[in-house]
Amino acid sequence: MTTATPDELRALFLFEDLDDEQLGWLSRYGTVEEHPEDGVICAQGDAADFFYVLLDGEMVLSQNVRGHVVEVSRTSRPGTYGGAVQAYLDEKIEQNYPHTLRATRPSRVFALPARKFAKAVRVWFPMATHLLAGVFFGMNNLRRTVDQRERLTALGTITAGLTHELNNPAAAAARASAELGERLLGAQRRLAELAAQGVDCTHLAALVTLRADLLRSAAPAARRGPLEVSDAEDELGDWLDEHGVEDAWDLAPGLVAAGIGTAEAAEVEAAAGEHVPAAFRWLAEVLEVAQLQAEISEAVGRITTLLDSARQYSQMDRATHARADLRELLDSTLTMLKRKIGKGVTVKTDYDPDLPPVPVHAAELNQVWTNLIVNALYAMGGSGTLTIRTARENDNALVEIGDTGPGIPEENLTRIFTPFFTTKPVGEGTGLGLDISWRIVADRHGGDIRVESAPGDTRFQVLLPLTEDAAVLA
Numbered sequence: 001m002t003t004a005t006p007d008e009l010r011a012l013f014l015f016e017d018l019d020d021e022q023l024g025w026l027s028r029y030g031t032v033e034e035h036p037e038d039g040v041i042c043a044q045g046d047a048a049d050f051f052y053v054l055l056d057g058e059m060v061l062s063q064n065v066r067g068h069v070v071e072v073s074r075t076s077r078p079g080t081y082g083g084a085v086q087a088y089l090d091e092k093i094e095q096n097y098p099h100t101l102r103a104t105r106p107s108r109v110f111a112l113p114a115r116k117f118a119k120a121v122r123v124w125f126p127m128a129t130h131l132l133a134g135v136f137f138g139m140n141n142l143r144r145t146v147d148q149r150e151r152l153t154a155l156g157t158i159t160a161g162l163t164h165e166l167n168n169p170a171a172a173a174a175r176a177s178a179e180l181g182e183r184l185l186g187a188q189r190r191l192a193e194l195a196a197q198g199v200d201c202t203h204l205a206a207l208v209t210l211r212a213d214l215l216r217s218a219a220p221a222a223r224r225g226p227l228e229v230s231d232a233e234d235e236l237g238d239w240l241d242e243h244g245v246e247d248a249w250d251l252a253p254g255l256v257a258a259g260i261g262t263a264e265a266a267e268v269e270a271a272a273g274e275h276v277p278a279a280f281r282w283l284a285e286v287l288e289v290a291q292l293q294a295e296i297s298e299a300v301g302r303i304t305t306l307l308d309s310a311r312q313y314s315q316m317d318r319a320t321h322a323r324a325d326l327r328e329l330l331d332s333t334l335t336m337l338k339r340k341i342g343k344g345v346t347v348k349t350d351y352d353p354d355l356p357p358v359p360v361h362a363a364e365l366n367q368v369w370t371n372l373i374v375n376a377l378y379a380m381g382g383s384g385t386l387t388i389r390t391a392r393e394n395d396n397a398l399v400e401i402g403d404t405g406p407g408i409p410e411e412n413l414t415r416i417f418t419p420f421f422t423t424k425p426v427g428e429g430t431g432l433g434l435d436i437s438w439r440i441v442a443d444r445h446g447g448d449i450r451v452e453s454a455p456g457d458t459r460f461q462v463l464l465p466l467t468e469d470a471a472v473l474a
Helices: 005-009 020-029 114-124 126-196 200-215 226-242 250-258 261-274 276-314 325-336 360-381 431-445
Strands: 033-034 041-042 050-065 070-076 081-083 100-113 323-324 345-351 359-360 385-395 394-402 449-453 457-465
Touching: 005 020, 020 100, 020 114, 020 226, 033 041, 033 385, 041 050, 041 081, 050 114, 081 100, 100 114, 100 360, 114 385, 126 276, 126 360, 226 250, 226 261, 226 457, 325 345, 325 359, 325 360, 325 385, 325 394, 359 457, 360 385, 360 394, 385 449, 431 449, 431 457
Parallel strands: 345 385
Antiparallel strands: 033 100, 041 100, 050 070, 050 081, 050 100, 323 359, 385 394, 394 457, 449 457
16 A cells, blocks of 8 residues: 555545645645455445545446445546445444445555544534534434325325215215115005005016116116116006006116116016006106115225225235336226316326236335325326336336326426436425335335336336345335
């Protein structure tokens, strides 16, 4: 090892404003190290003993993020530094190299012991030391706080949407249930009227059997057009009126909706004999009971589907990491966000049927989908097309979320994953949604997020390793 002269250090942009005494002090305590191509200057995780400054050559800065090596930067500019860059902080804090520095060709670096570097900063720049320490700890605390807030905000959005979605079928079920009791009593009264009019057991049994057959075989009116339905109601109304049925025009729409026409009415007449009016009043009540039962069943089924989507979204019944079907995760997220998807937004999905389950932290990935979809909806302003696509790209699963919004300005594309950077108005965004998403995909899964944007076509592409070895499941 050799030493660097004050003149050599003065030529570096990092030291160009230091005086002769300061440069002499650095020259006295620092040394020059030579590293061959692919030589490791310092390794991430080792004790941070030196502050390094590039004199000549080229080096690359990389980080091992849960087993996945990410190249952060590559430089040949003299004066670029790395290593114990935060040595000026409290000496009681044990520090390790936060990254790896490696020479990509034969290089020389100026190595200054971390304690000497810390002393120089504190003595030469006392106010700057306090400011830097404040920025470091303040940003860390702010990031943790806003990170938590971002997650809680996302949870609040999902909870509000789920509550809203559950309210509709729950209210429908409650309304139908309350009405069902009245209709059951009405059907019993109509049956009692038939008995009071002298209808014998044979005719009653025939009517009950016929009612079951009509419910099974009648064609749903929903399959007919409005004009066909109207004609059927007029025809049945005339038939009922001719047979002395009171309120024929009030009964006809409900009967037609249940699939009853003049042919079925004739069967009722044959089974009821001379008691056609009472038989039809009873049949109308029974059909309404069946309709209310169907509404309750549909509402409960909708609630079950929503709860299943919520379970799928939260992944509360699964291990922290496991293989999961990306289609299920994406669909559950869309269900949770249904309330935020305006009437003017069209959702298109294009899922690769051959894409295998992917090893993931499912609940965390659902937060990524939430962030990307909410951003896309915000960009479109309530009108456009949201496209969600899955595919296979080499050994990765690809999830693409696209929107037809105005696009991201080119000058912002390189900054959108930067913490606290946001294009939303003050108070509407924390600038951490995409940062959190990137950390979940890159740090937790060993994947990557890319973005392509042009006016009317913005696409965020999430790449996730398909194999256990490549994925980060720690």
